[in-house]
Amino acid sequence: MQSGIRMKHKEVLMFDLDGTLTDPGVGITKSVKFALDYFGIHTESLKEHYRFIGPPLTQSFMKYYGFTEEQAQIGVEKYREYFRDIGIFENEPYQGIGGLLDCLSRIGRRMIVATSKPKVFADRILEHFDMMRYFDLVCGSELDGTRVDKGEVISYALDKADIAHLSKVIMIGDRRHDIIGAKEAGIDSIGVLYGYGSYEELDEAGATLVVKSVEELGNVLLGRN
DSSP: OGGGOOGGGOOEEEEOSBTTTEEOHHHHHHHHHHHHHHTTOOOSOGGGGGGGSSSOHHHHHHHHHOOOHHHHHHHHHHHHHHHTTTGGGSOEEOTTHHHHHHHHHHTTOEEEEEEEEEHHHHHHHHHHTTOGGGOSEEEEEOTTSTTOSHHHHHHHHHHHTTOOOGGGEEEEESSHHHHHHHHHHTOEEEEETTSSOOHHHHHHHTOSEEESSHHHHHHHHTTOO
């Protein structure tokens, strides 16, 4: 195991949502396409928009399409127009995630969701897939753009959960933002490769550990290896 991480001391497990608990690929990419179509930008493949999965939307519109901040805000509004009732459920839990959460709950692990997605959407997704019952706390951004940075979300979650010993917490996510946010907050992290980030992305960001699959993640979190 990399970096000598000792899972038996990790009492609090903090999970990203998109690309870690559920695969939101279809819904997010269709929502991005809907927003870009509004601006007259037509793309060849939905896969072009995988890069929008994970980072804050405003930043992605500005980075990848040269939008001004004002244009990016409009892009986010159009994105949500599609996502709010359709794209949100073009989504599915990764195979094995439900069983893993159930096992972790049975052995008394405290679990938290920390996502850059607006909390109102995260709550609906978790309720829809019957996963809300596993989590003590769900922390996300606000619809007005407050708290979209992953480091801010993680720090907010740590504070709201009243966690005093950071050595007992670990963040699990699929993109560099999850890993960097964890480092900023002073906690360990696990990068997962079954989501939308590469090994290079997660390793360069400083992940304490990188796993390939839900099964491998389970083995680590349950102390099976």
